[in-house]
Amino acid sequence: MAFHEVRFPDNISRGARGGPERRTQIVELASGDEERNASWANSRRRYDVAYGIRRADDLANVVAFFEARNGRLHGFRFKDWGDHKSCPPSGTPSPTDQAIGTGDGATTAFQLVKHYASGSQVWVRTITKPVAGTVVIALDGAEQLGGWSVDTTTGVVTFDSAPAEGVAVTAGFAFDVPVRFDTDVLDVTLDLERLGSITSIPLLELRR
Numbered sequence: 001m002a003f004h005e006v007r008f009p010d011n012i013s014r015g016a017r018g019g020p021e022r023r024t025q026i027v028e029l030a031s032g033d034e035e036r037n038a039s040w041a042n043s044r045r046r047y048d049v050a051y052g053i054r055r056a057d058d059l060a061n062v063v064a065f066f067e068a069r070n071g072r073l074h075g076f077r078f079k080d081w082g083d084h085k086s087c088p089p090s091g092t093p094s095p096t097d098q099a100i101g102t103g104d105g106a107t108t109a110f111q112l113v114k115h116y117a118s119g120s121q122v123w124v125r126t127i128t129k130p131v132a133g134t135v136v137i138a139l140d141g142a143e144q145l146g147g148w149s150v151d152t153t154t155g156v157v158t159f160d161s162a163p164a165e166g167v168a169v170t171a172g173f174a175f176d177v178p179v180r181f182d183t184d185v186l187d188v189t190l191d192l193e194r195l196g197s198i199t200s201i202p203l204l205e206l207r208r
Contacts, residue, residue: 003206004069005153007077007176008049009061014081015052018203020045042125045177045205047078050198062201063186071184075206077129077176086114086172093172095138100171103139103163110169112155127175128155128208134174139167178206 020043027035053059069076082089086097101110112127112135135150136143137157148159155175163169182202189198 003075003153003178005077007079008065008179008203009058010079012049012052012058012062013047013079015054016047016049016081016203017051018045018047018080019082042207043123044207045080045179046182047080047179047203048200049203050201053198053201059188059198062198063188066181066186066201069181072181075178075180078179078203080177084176085174093134093136093174095136095143095172096141096170097172098170099168100157101169103165103167103169105165106162108159108162110157110159110171112150112157112171112173112175114175126155127173129153129176129178130155131174131176134172136172138170139163141168141170178208179203180206 022043023039025037025039029035049062053062065076085091086093098112098114100113101107112130114125114127116123116125130150130152132152135152135157137148138144147161148157150157157169157171180203182204183200186201187199
């Protein structure tokens with residue numbers, strides 16, 4: 001089992017269907033009241049990319065990609081067009097988009113994260129697959145053009161020198177979702193015009 005640092009074809013992922021999934025246990029009491037418990041601390045995303053196939057060449061590309069990943073065996077990158085930036089999809093990543101930590105004078109490594117806020121509730125998502133060349137960093141709001149590096153396979157930002165005590169570390173970036181195929185079978189239907197179709201091509205987010 002390995003992760004292939006290659007992205008699923010953008011022209012096909014653009015037409016995919018899917019999004020976050022959570023798992024909640026609900027027990028209905030005799031009184032009609034409910035008790036709810038979150039089985040998962042974090043969400044997991046599912047997609048179906050069959051909806052993005054529009055041409056015979058798209059179908060061939062998906063089959064080739066599937067074979068190269070050995071079906072469900074190897075993970076890969078996927079662009080979720082509805083959620084792939086540190087800012088809204090219509091915006092451009094800014095170095096102050098997301099708070100990723102606070103300096104203490106000793107820590108040099110900070111994990112990229114994205115905050116999802118509604119009212120007083122915030123969920124923090126770990127970002128492990130930033131897109132190369134898109135990450136920008138700021139310290140106390142001042143963009144840092146050097147003195148740091150980012151591992152695009154883990155999403156860890158490492159500074160040459162530890163940010164000083166109390167300094168706000170922020171980042172902006174574009175990112176992919178680590179996924180794998182959630183099937184070992186592609187059921188391809190060939191029509192009379194030889195366009196072909198696949199009923200479903202499910203992808204499942206990998207959580208490490």
